[in-house]
Amino acid sequence: MSDGSGKRARTACEKLRKKAPSSIHVEFEEDGTPTGPLAANFTTYLAVLARDHIPCTIEDWRRVDVQLKEDLWTEVKDYWNIVDDTHKKKIIRRMGEDWKSWKGRLVRDFIRRPNPKNPCDVFNISEEAWAEFRRQKESDDFKRKSEKGKEAQKHNIHPHRLGSAGYKGLKSDSNEVILSSSSSSGVSSVVDSRSWRWLRARAKPTAEGFLTVPNPATNEVLQRVETKVQEASQGLFQSDRYNDILSSSIGTPEHPGRIRGHSTFATLSTVYGKVPRKKTSHAGCITQAELDAKINSALAKQAEEFNEQIRMLASKLNDAPHLQTSPQDFRPPTQMSSNPVSAQQHIQENQGPTPCKLWVLHDEGRIFVAHGKLYPSGPGVSIHNIPIPPDHVRVCIDNVIEGLAYVRVPCPVDDTEHVGQLIGTYVAWPAHLVELPDKAVTAKKSAPVKKKKPDMALIATPAVERDSIVDEATLLTMNKKSKWLYTVLMSQPPDIWDFDIPFGEEAFGIDGSICLSISDIVDLFKNDWLNVSILQIFCMVCARQCAEFGLDNFLFVDPYRCSESMVASDLSAAASYLADVMKAAQNPDSYILLPYISREHWILLAIQMSKFNVYIVNPTNQNVPGLLIYNALNIATRIFCSDKDMKSHKKLTYSRIKGPLQPGGSECGYYVMRTMWDIITIHGQSGPTLPNSIGPETYPEQDIEEMKDRVVEFICENI
Numbered sequence: 001m002s003d004g005s006g007k008r009a010r011t012a013c014e015k016l017r018k019k020a021p022s023s024i025h026v027e028f029e030e031d032g033t034p035t036g037p038l039a040a041n042f043t044t045y046l047a048v049l050a051r052d053h054i055p056c057t058i059e060d061w062r063r064v065d066v067q068l069k070e071d072l073w074t075e076v077k078d079y080w081n082i083v084d085d086t087h088k089k090k091i092i093r094r095m096g097e098d099w100k101s102w103k104g105r106l107v108r109d110f111i112r113r114p115n116p117k118n119p120c121d122v123f124n125i126s127e128e129a130w131a132e133f134r135r136q137k138e139s140d141d142f143k144r145k146s147e148k149g150k151e152a153q154k155h156n157i158h159p160h161r162l163g164s165a166g167y168k169g170l171k172s173d174s175n176e177v178i179l180s181s182s183s184s185s186g187v188s189s190v191v192d193s194r195s196w197r198w199l200r201a202r203a204k205p206t207a208e209g210f211l212t213v214p215n216p217a218t219n220e221v222l223q224r225v226e227t228k229v230q231e232a233s234q235g236l237f238q239s240d241r242y243n244d245i246l247s248s249s250i251g252t253p254e255h256p257g258r259i260r261g262h263s264t265f266a267t268l269s270t271v272y273g274k275v276p277r278k279k280t281s282h283a284g285c286i287t288q289a290e291l292d293a294k295i296n297s298a299l300a301k302q303a304e305e306f307n308e309q310i311r312m313l314a315s316k317l318n319d320a321p322h323l324q325t326s327p328q329d330f331r332p333p334t335q336m337s338s339n340p341v342s343a344q345q346h347i348q349e350n351q352g353p354t355p356c357k358l359w360v361l362h363d364e365g366r367i368f369v370a371h372g373k374l375y376p377s378g379p380g381v382s383i384h385n386i387p388i389p390p391d392h393v394r395v396c397i398d399n400v401i402e403g404l405a406y407v408r409v410p411c412p413v414d415d416t417e418h419v420g421q422l423i424g425t426y427v428a429w430p431a432h433l434v435e436l437p438d439k440a441v442t443a444k445k446s447a448p449v450k451k452k453k454p455d456m457a458l459i460a461t462p463a464v465e466r467d468s469i470v471d472e473a474t475l476l477t478m479n480k481k482s483k484w485l486y487t488v489l490m491s492q493p494p495d496i497w498d499f500d501i502p503f504g505e506e507a508f509g510i511d512g513s514i515c516l517s518i519s520d521i522v523d524l525f526k527n528d529w530l531n532v533s534i535l536q537i538f539c540m541v542c543a544r545q546c547a548e549f550g551l552d553n554f555l556f557v558d559p560y561r562c563s564e565s566m567v568a569s570d571l572s573a574a575a576s577y578l579a580d581v582m583k584a585a586q587n588p589d590s591y592i593l594l595p596y597i598s599r600e601h602w603i604l605l606a607i608q609m610s611k612f613n614v615y616i617v618n619p620t621n622q623n624v625p626g627l628l629i630y631n632a633l634n635i636a637t638r639i640f641c642s643d644k645d646m647k648s649h650k651k652l653t654y655s656r657i658k659g660p661l662q663p664g665g666s667e668c669g670y671y672v673m674r675t676m677w678d679i680i681t682i683h684g685q686s687g688p689t690l691p692n693s694i695g696p697e698t699y700p701e702q703d704i705e706e707m708k709d710r711v712v713e714f715i716c717e718n719i
Contacts, residue, residue: 025081032090033167033263042080046091047098049075056103056125057132060665061096062529062600107137141663141698152473157217158250160201167197167263178203178211178222195225195246198261224249253467353504357435358395358419360407366433369407369419370400374434375426375504383413383426383511392428396502399423424502426511466494469518474526479705482525485712488719489518499719503536507543508558509581514540521715524708530669534711535559535595535602538673541714542593542680553587554680557594564598567628571635578636583643585609591690593679595672596629602668604659604675605629606690612637612650615690619662619671630654658693673707674699 026034026042034042049072058064069092076082076091110119111134120130136142178199202218203211213219228245231237239245246261247254254260353373359366377394388394392411397419405420411428468475469489478486498517505511520531539556546554557578560566567574581592592607603624604617614633618624637652662671678695 024079028087031262032087043094043098045079046076046095047102050095050099051102051123054099055129056106057129057136058665059136060529061100063665064096066599103133106133111137139663145664148477155473155476158202158215158221161204162201167201167261178213194244194261195229195249198246199225201261221249252472353396354436356395356437358397358429359433359435360410360419361433367404367407368401368435369404370397372397372429374436376506383428386428388428391431393431393434394426395429395434396426396504397422397424424500424513426504466490466492469522470525474522478525479709481709481712485521485716486525488716489521501537501540501715501718503540506547507540508556508561509584510558510561510577512558514560516715516719524711527666527670529600529666530602532560532563532597535597535669535672537711537714538676538707539593539595541710542676544714546680549680551680553590555581555585555590555592557581557592559595559597562594562596562629562632564596564628567632571628571632574629574632575635575639578632579639579643582607582609582636582640591679593676594629595669595676596627598624598627598629602672604672605633606657606679607633607652608690612652614652614654616654616656617659617672617675617694618656619659619668619675621656621658621661623656657690660695660699661697663698667704670704670707671699673711674703677707 024038025036026038027036029035033039053072054064054068072095073085073088073092077085077088106119106123109115110117119125120127125133178196199213199218199222200211202215203213206212213222225245228237228249232239232245237245237248243253250260353375356372356374357368358370358372359368361367372395375394375396377388382388383394389411400420400423405418407419408417409419409422409427410430410433413422413425413427416422470478470486475483475486497519498515501514501516503512503514514533514536516533516537517531520533522528523530524534536559539559542554543556546552561577562574585592588610590609592609594605594607596603596605602619606615606617607613608615616624633652637650641650659675660671662668675694679690
């Protein structure tokens with residue numbers, strides 16, 4: 001539409017202007033697609049609103065300020081009289097897609113093609129913003145991404161022929177039949193609506209008035225759809241949610257976020273409903289009382305059988321001359337110090353985890369119940385916020401002897417008292433009931449030994465194969481190590497979507513675990529924005545590297561416990577945790593490295609304990625005032641000074657260090673990881689003070705790939 005001067009009228013929508021505000025309304029179908037007489041105006045409104053309020057210089061929709069998105073949604077909701085937030089997420093996502101498409105048209109129509117019009121006049125863009133946008137799109141990094149996108153587009157062998165209306169322009173009740181080259185029956189919307197919509201989007205009318213599919217590859221899909229329709233009518237084919245006629249005919253599964261044959265508003269959950277995820281760590285749909293009743297019932301059923309087994313084992317053990325029934329006369333079957341603090345003495349000489357055997361005392365003897373690892377502990381060390389009792393040590397249970405899962409541990413954890421329930425968990429164990437191997441008694445501190453990579457030939461194939469977690473285009477861009485991890489993940493059962501990776505005090509100063517989801521790993525494969533679990537993993541990689549290098553001047557903060565959302569929800573807990581990390585710094589030249597996420601953007605904070613300086617490295621090289629973490633750090637410093645009885649309380653000073661500049665909008669996590677690595681490996685041994693700038697102007701691709709490889713290797717070793 002033109003305003004008479006030859007320029008596009010950006011907000012021209014005469015149909016809406018003539019209506020009273022109360023009469024402007026849009027309805028939605030069950031899958032979230034707008035419907036009604038004003039549906040087309042609604043989608044146009046979203047596109048205009050996004051491009052008018054969001055600067056084109058922002059390189060990624062995920063970098064758009066969250067509050068700005070909320071303001072846009074409020075405006076949409078008020079203007080269109082939308083009563084609730086049911087479709088909020090889909091509408092905001094649609095605005096993001098329209099905004100991205102608009103930027104693509106700017107590149108196509110005003111940068112790559114000669115155009116006499118000035119985009120600043122057409123779209124009301126400032127000259128400074130246009131100059132910055134042009135600089136971004138003419139950079140070498142954007143050209144590389146563009147070429148990579150073109151290569152990925154070549155894998156789209158079924159391009160559609162839809163216009164701007166998309167799937168909304170297709171009438172699902174149409175009687176049109178799409179004919180294949182080898183059949184006269186064809187496919188209609190009455191037979192299978194989703195398949196018909198997908199094929200109709202790729203069909204072309206002939207001179208005779210028929211619909212045909214000119215693309216040979218798509219025509220093969222059409223023929224397979226015809227076959228599946230016939231099989232379904234005969235009861236030979238049954239659809240399983242979205243694994244229906246269309247998916248099985250195309251040969252590739254649906255991917256999250258979009259669903260073929262539907263509009264961009266539709267998702268898998270809106271079309272087919274949500275499927276409850278199967279997680280072994282949850283009770284499912286039963287209540288806690290029902291779960292307790294089931295556990296008690298199972299324990300009662302096995303009680304007699306278990307007691308008989310204990311009596312038999314104790315009888316066999318008591319036949320040996322060196323086995324006694326009292327703790328004072330306790331002697332292990334292999335070499336072990338006769339005094340009850342041998343395990344504690346071993347800890348004083350060896351800081352790393354040591355394999356051990358765990359025993360319990362029974363009325364009829366002692367029982368060897370589990371294999372585990374002995375970890376460093378001492379005064380003030382606690383497990384699950386409970387101090388370790390005297391003459392006890394910290395162990396982690398690795399595996400339990402068969403048939404002894406219901407043996408009670410000496411020190412129950414909360415309400416959990418059976419050894420089989422505490423596998424992979426840190427517990428306190430009496431020192432005289434921890435048996436160390438012969439060589440552990442006199443062993444000195446040695447370099448940590450890396451776990452061996454799993455033999456791919458030994459990875460079991462699950463009984464039910466899972467759908468591919470990445471598309472073909474991503475798989476082609478993955479290197480050898482990423483494909484190795486991909487193979488490991490694909491070998492997991494289909495109902496496994498996340499993993500718990502435990503960590504000890506050597507990583508973050510506390511005990512805990514990382515919940516690593518497969519979707520987070522897929523983001524790593526695709527070079528997308530990184531979730532907090534990947535940065536947690538990388539901190540553990542850095543902690544292990546420091547141990548190998550013999551560096552004791554670096555400590556790491558758990559990025560999850562000190563993320564923006566966690567600080568906002570419980571400032572005192574975050575400050576207390578930071579103070580504990582500060583107090584753990586033994587080296588006067590220690591640095592505390594904290595990857596911090598604020599509004600989906602990663603930055604790095606390096607705290608220099610000797611001078612109470614906080615160095616800030618932002619991958620965008622911009623100032624970051626007013627972060628919530630500053631309040632937590634200031635409170636933590638006061639707690640630290642008070643506990644150390646310092647005469648004058650220190651105050652932190654904050655300064656920004658220039659680091660490599662991320663080229664796009666989603667590389668911040670990768671740049672924070674690489675910067676941490678450079679600080680440890682390059683500046684870790686050069687002195688207590690960091691330079692004013694770190695690294696090159698921007699990181700080359702191979703530097704980022706190296707960090708990804710280290711994360712991938714660690715994940716493979718620990719899942």
